[in-house]
């Protein structure tokens with residue numbers, strides 16, 4: 001089985017559009033569910049896991065919208081294929097480490113994926129481009145209801161849906177969005193925003209990179225609490241917060257262009273220079289510079305180039321995608337060379353950024369400074 | 372600064388998050404942060420970490436502390452090790468400890484959201500039954516026997532309907 005023949009091409013995946021997708025790159029709603037009278041995957045014997053996996057998979061495939069879906073056991077995938085699925089956000093890294101007795105079902109349009117026997121028996125998610133968390137909730141809510149016909153979920157009137165970890169108890173819902181916030185980062189306001197969002201009981205973290213760093217100025221905002229509130233309360237609250245963050249990011253960009261246009265153009269121009277001319281580049285640097293290139297595209301400095309190109313480059317320059325395209329495992333050094341080759345090639349047709357007359361810019365900047 | 376989990380290696384990953392208005396700070400070494408999935412935005416939850424760092428004492432102080440779940444054999448010590456429970460029944464068995472634990476991590480301790488359709492039907496049925504019964508009691512108290520007869524019919528109908536609905540899958 002070749003996973004590239006099953007998944008949509010990175011180019012096609014990059015074409016998907018949604019509302020406010022300049023700033024909100026994607027929206028996701030995930031539900032955790034377990035079967036009644038069955039030990040959770042982490043505590044179940046292998047034979048039980050294998051049995052529940054089959055039972056769940058067969059039921060998932062019965063749902064109308066999943067008829068043409070792709071399904072696999074995790075033991076049937078290579079390490080590289082699993083990593084590709086992680087890079088596409090279809091499975092968690094935890095799930096990528098699973099083998100016999102765990103699996104994945106992915107709908108044909110890739111909007112719905114079901115991890116079977118991850119931490120819970122089912123982790124189902126709807127993933128949509130742009131700001132669409134309400135739509136994502138509706139989609140996964142319907143899907144969940146359809147599954148009830150064949151699956152008896154562990155539920156108690158008092159505690160709601162019972163999950164392996166008490167942190168997911170009740171609704172089992174995790175609502176999240178991926179946000180691109182270069183304006184707030186460049187104007188050094190992002191920490192303030194993160195703190196304000198944390199105070200509302202929501203988590204903010206970098207989406208790429210290790211620990212707390214946010215590579216490529218990409219952040220994920222999500223709810224932490226799942227019990228004591230309805231799903232729609234959680235979805236609405238997150239939606240409200242996301243709209244506010246979008247406003248703040250837009251304002252930050254406008255203000256930056258008023259007060260420090262040269263600083264912004266300098267970042268974007270240098271990013272273009274390096275990405276289009278480097279002969280060796282790490283995935284970390286690539287991600288950070290692609291973020292600036294994307295900002296330049298949002299600002300229409302690259303006439304005739306679409307944001308889909310940047311989306312695609314973000315996907316294909318990640319380690320697993322790069323290795324898959326080059327037939328197998330590569331050392332980090334070799335990957336950096338190939339990544340640079342790929343970027344030079346793909347950015348050949350992109351002219352360097354055209355910025356407005358710099359003389360007037362300097363004037364406006366001097367003016368701003370003297371104010 | 373040493374890692375909060377292994378207490379051996381130097382902490383390089385520092386996390387601060389607000390939980391219920393309180394700032395919680397956690398310092399981890401590279402390998403523990405990886406093991407806990409801190410670098411995996413889809414999997415990581417600060418509450419998970421807190422579980423491993425003392426929040427589970429709520430469970431230890433409960434009367435069920437030294438017992439095992441009759442359904443799956445899971446014990447409190449297992450919970451402390453993994454931060455996960457063994458089976459759905461564990462919530463019932465460790466009820467007392469769980470209640471305290473949930474208070475530290477959620478908005479409330481009672482579920483108010485979606486229910487599977489079978490449960491929703493039951494809930495609707497119980498609610499309607501309760502309402503009709505109240506009306507019936509009132510009618511009887513007012514000696515309005517015509518109204519009472521009408522309500523008795525309604526209750527009988529509701530019972531048959533519910534029994535029929537419960538039979539179809």
Ligand SMILES: [Zn+2]
Pocket residue numbers: 374375376377378379380399400401402403404
């Ligand atoms: Zn450690």
Ligand SMILES: [Zn+2]
Pocket residue numbers: 440441442443444445457458459460461462
């Ligand atoms: Zn149990």
